[in-house]
């Protein structure tokens with residue numbers, strides 16, 4: 001992660017960072033950028049379809065807001081397109097001609113490929129960014145891909161987003177899709193499992209609060225242990241809590257018999273198919 005004043009792009013401090021769309025992801029990114037001091041609030045300019053969220057963002061973080069998307073595009077060096085994929089074509093229509101070749105134009109839209117984006121964004125250095133919601137607490141995975149390899153863009157992306165978590169540059173859109181499914185949608189998949197955990201515990205007489213805490217600490221504890229066990233495979237960590245013919249082994253054997261891996265893989269594939277459907281329907 002970046003420390004203050006150790007930016008790869010020395011121009012970052014004077015750049016204007018624009019967001020078109022002020023939803024959940026924008027709020028997470030703005031919070032991380034401002035709190036980490038990667039950029040100053042006055043460097044950030046945001047527009048949204050309706051004004052409510054803008055007022056809140058301005059009050060909370062001291063960022064600038066604009067009534068028109070076009071103003072954001074005209075004023076900013078980096079423009080982040082942060083609306084739902086299905087809203088992207090309509091949003092871009094009115095601003096399509098406003099981009100310039102020097103701008104970094106970052107799309108967050110899941111399933112919207114470069115070949116679609118380049119038809120809609122007239123100019124600019126196109127980047128696809130795939131963050132996940134743990135970025136809110138600086139524990140995100142932020143995958144990005146530049147349409148054309150560009151050191152200036154890559155270093156700016158690192159500077160802007162490394163305070164929000166681990167920034168991963170990929171070289172193929174298929175990899176970005178895989179990162180989106182496993183890490184962005186994946187956050188939702190992990191929550192699904194946590195809900196089953198919590199329900200099972202609560203059904204055995206623990207309060208909801210206790211069940212929630214026990215679930216969170218189990219997932220967090222396992223993750224932290226893996227994170228702090230350099231050079232030790234996850235499989236090895238698992239074997240350390242599993243004695244032959246013991247309790248954990250019985251549970252794991254059932255998970256394997258019931259083909260939990262297959263269930264997960266199928267769910268990942270289903271999510272991937274949906275991303276491709278979105279991509280086709282936006283062409």
Ligand SMILES: NC(=O)c1ccc[n+]([C@@H]2O[C@H](COP(=O)([O-])OP(=O)(O)OC[C@H]3O[C@@H](n4cnc5c(N)ncnc54)[C@H](OP(=O)(O)O)[C@@H]3O)[C@@H](O)[C@H]2O)c1
Pocket residue numbers: 020021022023024025026047048049050053069082083084085087090091092108109110130131132133184
């Ligand atoms: N949430 C995640 O975990 C996640 C992870 C990875 C990527 N993404 C991507 O991030 C993007 C945003 O997701 P989100 O969860 O932040 O969505 P969201 O909370 O629904 O926010 C979308 C925002 O876009 C605004 N908007 C829609 N059309 C607009 C237009 N024409 N001009 C200006 N603003 C417009 C909406 O305005 P209103 O207030 O008027 O509705 C809304 O505030 C999506 O493309 C998604 O695929 C999200």
